[in-house]
Amino acid sequence: MKLLLVEDDLSDADFFAASLRRQRATDIDVSHAATMADAVTMLQADNFDIVLLDLHLPDATGLDCVDKIQTIAPNLPIVVLSGQDDEDFAVSILNKGAQDYLVKWEGRGRTIVRSIRYAIERKRSELRLNYLAQYDPLTAIPNRQYFHDQLERAAARARRDASRIALLFLDLDQFKVINDTLGHAAGDRLLTEMATRLNKAIRAGDVLARLGGDEFAVLLEGIGGARDAEAIARSILDIIARPFQIEARQIVVTTSIGITLYPNDNSDPTTLLKNADIAMYKAKETGRNNFKFFTESMHTDLIEYHQLEIDIKAALDNEAFRIVYQPKVNLESRQLQGIEALLRWTCAERGEISPEQFIPVAEESGHIIPLGYWTLQSVCRAIRDWHNSGLPIVPVSVNISPRQFQQADFPKRVGEILHRYGIDPGWIELELTEGLLMEDTDAARQCLHRLKNIGVRISIDDFGTGHSCLNYLRRFPIDVLKIDKSFVSDIGISEDSSIIIEAIISLARSLKIDTVAEGVETQQQLEFLIENGCPVAQGYLFGHPLPRDDMRPLLEELGDGSEDSVIQRILATAPAAGA
Ligand code: C2E
Ligand code: CA
Ligand code: CA
Secondary structure: OEEEEEOOOHHHHHHHHHHHHHOOOOOOEEEEEOOHHHHHHHHHHOOOOEEEEEOEEOOEEOHHHHHHHHHHOOOOOEEEEEOHHHHHHHHHHHHHOOOEEEEOOOOOHHHHHHHHHHHHHHHHHHHHHHHHHHEOOOOOOEOHHHHHHHHHHHHHHHHHHOOEEEEEEEEEOOHHHHHHHHOHHHHHHHHHHHHHHHHHHOOOOOEEEEEEOOEEEEEEEEEOOHHHHHHHHHHHHHHHHOOEEEOOEEEOOOEEEEEEEEOOOOOOHHHHHHHHHHHHHHHHHOOOOOEEEOOOHHHHHHHHHHHHHHHHHHHHHOOOEEEEEEEEEEOOOOEEEEEEEEEEEEEOOOEEEOHHHHHHHHHHHOOHHHHHHHHHHHHHHHHHHHHHOOOOOOOEEEEOOHHHHOOOOHHHHHHHHHHHHOOOHHHEEEEEEHHHHHOOOHHHHHHHHHHHHHOOEEEEEEEOOOOOOOHHHHHOOOOEEEEOHHHHHOOOOOHHHHHHHHHHHHHHHHOOOEEEEOOOOOHHHHHHHHHOOOOEEEOOOOOOOEOHHHHHHHHHHHHHOOOOOHHHHHHHOOOOOOO
8 A cells, every 4th residue: 555644844754654664564655745746746656545644834734735635636535644732623624525634643553554544445435425426327427416516617617718508408209118118127228328329429528417317418518609519419319319239129219409508598507407408398399309499488388388288187177178070971872981089178268279289288298198088988978879869870980199009008998998888899990190000019019909809990090191101001900091181182282192192092992991081171172082082081071070969960861861961962063983
């Protein structure tokens, strides 16, 4: 063990050396420095295990001595040497970085050796605690606390030199799904690999930290402006998007990044982090796998978002939602073919709120799960009512959000609800979105097959708007494709849309899947669809979504085979299907 004795009084120095010799502590190799300047030189030149430090040196005294040693060798244990008259002072220095103290001339050899060993041990546990307080044990990168401290310092430096810093807030997209499907060990591996990759994407001197869960933050100092931050954000997105090899699997993940620039966003560190977090949420909202800069207006958006979330919860509790029904028409038989159930919400304070507005919030907050079951039950109740009054029943479709579909017990609960209301499963159709199936996971496939086994029909909503990877159509048990209304509204306007519609219809026919064109508003659109052999249509042309009792006449017409029905009248002006 190498010990450095810093002591200007040679007789004191000799006393310590002699005491140690008497202990036959031969493993302790003593070097001596008589001034702080000498001590600094020796510490820079050599590695020591401990320093014994006098506090009255020619070129330094008191706490200053401890500070100087700590600056040069922050990990070195320090035992201060005090005279009898300044013992109190020596004790107070223990909180300032020294590990122990010895009163000169008092210590016998054994006391000195014990003090040295104790100081080394204490320094080691101090360093360990320090590490734990500042680093994330899983990824070995700095934690939130450390990041916060660094951010505070960086902001102070930026103020002083009128420079800029950027704060990037990262959150993995759908990490929970990975954790749930592959297990926590795989999740942990992924986070560790993330940290390694992120470290490569940033410059030396930037600070990368794990804030908790799947959240990371990056602090960039001395950047030119938004463009620099943007460049780093892009390279992070790239580097994360490459597949990860976790155990035997390749996993592809993406991340969303919120960025805030200081001093443009002249807030304290806590608020800076919060603002970057808000911007990150915006990045997620706008499709994930991208970045967004924080702007003030995001604050107000966020407040509105939270209010909406609270109102949805209240509306659920007060049964303030209702369901309207829109007819689907068979273009060949000119009869009612089915009905789509759509959610409606009139908020006491804000009036009618469109599902386009509240469904995403319900999805994000998880309220879509109870809301979805409520919807299915209400639909079942309506069908039961119609059936009890002797009306014929056509399949009623219910929109299902990905969050509901991803629940492991979803098929089971659907089965239970149908059973409870005595509903023939063939009367229910579930409308799922394309994106869900394109992920093509075992879980999605299993879920679909279980729903098929129950006997419900499966429809793909908004078809054609996702990436046109059609392979999944062959692999999944799908009954219906709904051509997205954006294509229908483009009929007669965009050549491309017409071509896409034709392609979807003929693809579906070859796979023995039904097609429904939604959002049909005009005779021209209807005629085009009939000419191209589209079997079913839905839209304002045939009827707006209506309360359940208003569906009764349509179902009645179906029962009595009336030639002069509402639907027939509309279709009368169109050419016959297949003509
Ligand atoms: P979607 O499933 O594509 O529903 C069709 C939307 O088009 C409905 O809007 C419907 O009112 C509207 N529509 C019907 N005919 C026409 C037409 O001829 N022209 C035009 N321009 N629009 C037409 P809505 O009811 O506002 O619903 C919007 C979206 O909200 C739905 O799109 C669906 O994604 C979602 N949604 C509605 N109800 C539910 C629900 O119960 N659960 C879930 N998860 N989502 C729902
Ligand atoms: Ca739908
Ligand atoms: Ca749709």
